[in-house]
Amino acid sequence: MSLLTVNAVTSGYGDMEILHGVSIEVGAGKIVTVIGPNGAGKSTLMKTIFGLLTPTAGQITFAEKEITGLSPDLVVRRGMAYVPQVENIFPSLTVNENLEMGAFILTDDFSGQMEEIYQLFPILNDRRKQRVGKMSGGERQMVAMGRALMLDPKLLMLDEPSAALAPNLAATIFERIVAINASGVAILIVEQNAKESLKVSDRGYVLASGRNRFEDTGENLLANQDVGQLYLGG
């Protein structure tokens, strides 16, 4: 069953069109990675799905309802969460407060969900009262993911979760992503450094210059020499 369907979406900033009809699909409970060289339109795709950019053509369907052009706060309520690549935490708030902000739209008790997140990221458990601004890149990324998970979303979208992280930390992040997925959350990742991400993915898409180029299982894409050529042209 498909959770998210992006169908021939065209989008961009102002008069600058970046996506020229991109289609992807995320099944419920799956991990999907979108890779591609810089400028391929990966982040633009994320922002368009989440309603930060309005598509000029195409449809986006989520949980069997159309969400094309819906504003972010409504998309959040439908069960989708988004972790931007940079500036994805509130630096002057503590870990606990960052997580609480993730649950801003909830009116009922969310302490159970919060405990689950602390179990998922034990490093954060000891630092609940610490200001996130003083924490390292890897810990910030975990806070950002934790914040996004507070609403118990059906789909978690991560924009380059391993960017600017040391390799061992990046490995930890991907390990956590698998753990989050095991609890039933579908995950859509955008990555430039594709290997780690494709290893854990059920399915992968390759974008180039705002268009779909390849689509296959993660393993097959890793083995596909043509994908590499796409990065290097020719």
Place this chain on the structure above:
Amino acid sequence: MDILSRIPQLLVYGVISGSILSLGGIGVSLIYSIIGFSNFAYGDMMALGAYIALGLFSLFVSWSIPNTPLGPLSFGFGFILAAIFAIGLTAVAVVLIDRILFNRLRSHSSVILMMSSIGVALALRNILQFFWGPQPHYYIERIQIATVIPGLGIRIKPDQVFIILVTIVLVVLVHAFLKYTKMGKAMRATADNNALARVTGINTDRVIVWTWVIGGALAATAGILAGIENKFITPELGWQMLLSIFAAVVLGGIGNPYGAIVGGMVIGITEEVSTAFIPTGYKPAVAFIIMILMLIVKPTGLLGKRR
């Protein structure tokens, strides 16, 4: 020797005016960090609060709501009730101004918001002047006798103790609000990163309304307390304090409400102590010079973050 002996007394006066400056400074800082501009109408929002309290108080007197002085204070229940209503009404008025004006200009640069706040400042002040005239109005005309604190030789009036206590209570309340309530945290989050706050599902428009509510309430309180301390109010009451409030905010680090408290106290005390050495009329200039020195030494202020 004579000058030095006056300093302890001046320190006490400094804490009193510093209290009022701190309250104003917190409001200016919150508005700056969350809404993103220096609000030059803040002083006149203070005056608005003071006049609404005056209006309600005379109304309550005409309704024979009792105002027997509470203990050693110069005012009683009727005045306190008027003040509380005035604080609420000022908050409402300030939110209305935002809806009509600032909210619609928010897509422009912060300089345009600053400019429009100057228009609001003059309009508010002259609305007060239109209805009440430029002459001073008295809350209570009774003269209060200062008590001398034995041993120290410092004189202080019960009303002044009240001002300091109200300030402490409000600072604690604002701190608790920002620290422990959901809306307070959302306000800090919005100040940190407005775009992320929206992505997270925080209703930033409601955050802005709340910011004005708190900013307006603090303005009214500061205005009323200034009226109690001065014994009278004029439409220029807030404007006369605005420069000192801005100096306090810049000193503490613009956009940091805790810095505003520190800055308010420093400015309040320095202004009062300076009167031992230079003419009283130069108080605002003293604040201004401290501010300029701070800008030269460390533009981010005492508690400011480096950007």
Place this chain on the structure above:
Amino acid sequence: MLVVNNLSKCFGGLRAVHCCSFTVDSGTITGLIGPNGAGKTTVFNLLTGFSNPDKGTVHFCDEEITGLPPHRVFKKGIARTFQIPREWKAMTVVENLMLVPTEQLGERIWNPFLRRRLVRKQEHAIRERAHEVLAFLELTELKDEYAGSLSGGQKKLLELAKTMMGKPKLVLLDEPGAGVNRTLLRRLADSINRLCTEKKTTFLLIEHDMDFVMKLCNPVIVMSEGQKLAEGTPTEVQKKQEVLDAYLGGQYVAVDS
């Protein structure tokens, strides 16, 4: 022409550029490619004085320019563009170009009065130069448009035009092709090519559109983890396994604090 030796720069705990060495030969269009975060833009910033290197040297035309402030670097003959075009929106295209030349007499407040004729003469020369540049890039019809009303691609061309105003020896282009449509991209590549052959301008450019790089650049320098990983003709670079690895799984070294 440009010799970069052992350049290093750390931001916080992050080694953005680490012992990076390469050279750019006169008369070439050199491509600088590499995965995200490889340190390419940081190298540009270090070359042009927008940040100072922790270590290493930069020589330009046999002269050391390490750590010179931007305007001095500019005067030595190195111009650059930025990833995101920064045009002066409410000024016309011509005005945008005319602002660029440094040391304009008329920028001293008294000269428009005291040395009016000289200022006029210089202004006339600068205007002609701007018209020339616009003609060269086939932008003449846009000269009196407000820069803010140009399309994304036209703004990129304007950026290139701005660098040309100073007759630089070396031009650094940061992602000239990003957000530019195919037609304009071809024009951009053509303009760069003509500038190189006709005006003898040397180019060093960061670009992610590989077709663009492969067609235009020779040689190509590949950066990864803040270092030079490979260098060669486009086809040579394409075949190297380590380059592919860098793109698909490379992580640059970070000292996580």
Place this chain on the structure above:
Amino acid sequence: MDTLIGIINYVVFFAITAGTYGILALGLNIQWGYTGLFNIGIAGFYALGAYAAALVSGPPPSAWDGRIFGGFELPFLAGLLAAAVVCGIVAFLIGIPTLRLRSDYLAIATIGIAETIRLVLKNESWLTNGVWGLQQIPSPFYDPIHGGVKAFLGNHPDLQGWIHGLFSKAYNWFYLFLVLAILFVLYLIVERLVNSPWGRVLKAIREDEDAVAMSGKNTFSFKLQALVLGAMIMGIGGGVYAYYARFISPASFKPLYGTFLVWVMLILGGSGNNRGAILGSFVVWGIWAGTDFLTEYFPFSATQAASLRIIIIGVLLEAILLWRPQGLLQRERKPSKTP
């Protein structure tokens, strides 16, 4: 006939004041319209210029004056020069700590300097004569013109009444001519500057300061020059006022109202356009003067009427910001000549 004479005399008086404001608006236009500097201490520079001119040109302290300084009885132009120089120095000192920071700081600092200037004028009697102000500031060529006309009219009592009415205020005509001439010269100077490469840098700073710095220009220096030059022009405006009023005191300078009126004039006329600045000063001064007549029809006290006028101007400012932010005249776009 008398009403007509009255109206003519009023119009002359009106135009003198509007022209003085036009000078201030030109100064502000350099700072805000071309460079984007947010100065809200205009009244401070205005007052400073007026006092500087008065001290340079006025008589030495008299026996009952509190001041012990000034009164050099220097000519008109020397006074205007002093006004410009003093304002320029103060602006320079304010600009140094604030122009590298966000625009809020310049705003707060300029309002602070205006307030400080006001306090100095009030308190430093040795220099300013305190609240009593400076008197007998000589209007240029007052004696020859006023005296000459008076003598002529005295010698010709047979002339009709309206001629007497009209010419008894002849000095105002001369002063109007003087104000307009100064305004025109300043306009030419500012126009030449903003259309020079210097002005081009200012406009670019207004659009995107960082990008100008990246082009190798010292933006701080340009901003400082614009602030200083604008303040000098404002100082000249103050001087022009002082020579006409012949008496100035701290009460002549309402700290915020003056500043505010000039801002509304510039915004309404069209910031970034010098003709707009001058047009705006005449239009807004017209509205200001017009509301004076209007309020007479309502049963308001004098202070109420004054308040009402400021409220009207305040609402006008907000209306412009909301609905016509570009003002009456837009920024000029000069087509480039093809060689």
